[in-house]
Amino acid sequence: MTAPSTIVFAPDSFKGSATARHAASAMARGWASVRPLDTLVLKPMADGGEGTLDAFEAAVPGSTRLPVSVIGPDDRPVDASWLLLADGTGVVELANTSGITLLSERRPHDAHSRGFGQAIVAALDAGVRRLVLAIGGSSSTDGGVGVLDELGARFLDATGRSVRAGNRGLHDLVIADLHALRPLPPGGVDVLCDVTNPLLGASGAAEIYGPQKGAATDEAVHVLEAGLATLDRAVSRSAPAARRAVADPTHPGAGAAGGVGFGLLAWGARLVPGSTGVADVCGLPAAIASCDAVVTGEGSFDSQSAAGKAVSAVLAAASSGAARVELVAGRISAPTEQFADTLSLTVLAGSAEAAQAEAEYWLQVAGATLAERY
Template sequence: MTEEQGRPRVLIAADKFKGSLTAVEVAERVGAGLRSARPGLAVEALPVADGGDGTVAAAVAAGFTRHEAAVTGPLGEPRTAAFALRADTAVVEMAEASGLQHLPPGRFAPRTATTYGTGELLRAALDAGARSIVLGVGGSATTDGGAGMLTALGARFLDGTGASVGLGGGGLAALARADLSGLDPRLAAVDLVLASDVDNQLTGEHGAAAVYGPQKGADPEDVAALDAALAHYADVLEAGARAQAPGAGAAGGLGYGALVGLGARFRPGIEVLLDVLGFAPALERADLVVTGEGSLDAQTLRGKAPAGVAAAARARGVEVVAVCGRLALAPEELRAAGIAAAYPLTSLEPDVDTCVREAGPLLERLAARIARERL
């Protein structure tokens, strides 16, 4: 066992508990609970994310500097969004500019919501000196194929009269010509990684509109119209084959726009973020890893943060346990993923609403149990 001054060392590498605690707050609560049961315990916190909302906060917690920029929100409204920068590497989170959380309660705009602000955020990162950009995608309010993002970076999408098509996926139905020649020339020298926890294609039954459109307020008619518009968009760009590439359907097709228009390369979000955040050296110092997220379920096993953390730790022979609000995986599924045991809030408080409200104190109690049972 690697120990510091005779003490085991715990690495906390958990994602957010959505609706309750940020990843940073999860780490703080777990750390407090561990130390309450084992005073003086060596604890290292490395909040993680898989490319969705919370990615910039995780990067800042790992030592990146937070920067802010004025951008256009998904409904065309002005707002302030953040990105993270260390040296010439930037972490850009599309949800900061174009995320569902920016929509007023109960209001959706499936055909008109735009990723224009994400393009503005990328431009701000370039202005700050970024030459390597991790573009985390997830939690989007949009289904525009990334056309808004590309427009903000200098592309032009024109209808049959030569006028710009309307913002949003719905406007792509009128697209007659796409001109990418005006894209910011700095992009040609940038290494841009599309970091996503989904690998859907752009169109079809597993595409951006069909799978994720309903989460953004799209009814069946909207889904059909948006899917057709995205297919037409790919045809006009003469890059239909790329529409089937993994990640093309991420964030309402923004993945496709990044792959085709910006020359991005796709990687699973958690793998990218673990590299960027410095997980490997932190893991070398650890005897136990505590990971987790709000719900450990089948989606967790499809590339979410806890699965990525557990896979990396298992490769190094380090034990992993998980904390969560709700547990929907059997013990054998956890073990297959590299997680020795899971500790859900519902094991302390069966009422889910109470778990959401009291997540912090309950999480501290769970962490104290982990310390007593595992250390």
């Protein structure tokens, strides 16, 4: 019998089938059924979208989930939560406060990010020393105005009245008063951002993501773009010089989350790659440095997987060490020569439908199979 090994399980979620936490647990159970003496370390991953709180809570000892009631993207109340890490860092997720899954129907012109801002305020009021903000899964294209409004900014029309929430209100915007924004916490604000889109233009927030949020026609997309352009002009014209200097609409990620990236830049936050940020906070590099193998995975391993997704962060963390990296994915459609071993759940289960229907079972089978071949 071979000597016991230390194995890290660091998958992303298998979208629609298993959360990252459940995927890591299922693969670890399968592995343990074959190699019960190995030390198994669970480090579920995320890229800054839905499931980021779960990943942090599972991977960071001493985390405390704190409830917060916020106004959802369609003005209905939402029972959400944020996470307080043991070192005083607060983690707030847009998906569970202002996310698209909270809508019963898309609201491209009226959905807003106020709830996300309210959760951030709750974390600040609790005295966090640093903030990590996960902004994937947005429902709105409001340029982050909802967030900034909750943080103390004022967005006014020509008569001095506050504009309506959502992209619709941006068309009446004349003054972006950012003077009273709350200060950043002492350790600053890191925004986990898994895209590099600018605020405006052919690869901007409206053009690329507007249709996903309900902008069903070219005209609807153009209306969203016009609202964001009005916001950019108002910030350039009326915001304090220090805010104008950091509110760069061309900054990679300014268009993330319907422009929430732009709004958070204006606050003074830093945009960082989502999966890398999660890996760092969860202590993945240190865990991989002291392990023999790491098993990662996601629903679909394709040509985009190397562009900032969780799997790429695992590969980067393992690149300077001796740990072998193994991959489990629902389907595999890209070269896998960088992995020591790979498994497709679709192949294992016989079909994509079978794999999705019993994802955790097949993830457990995958873990056992990898352990047998280890």
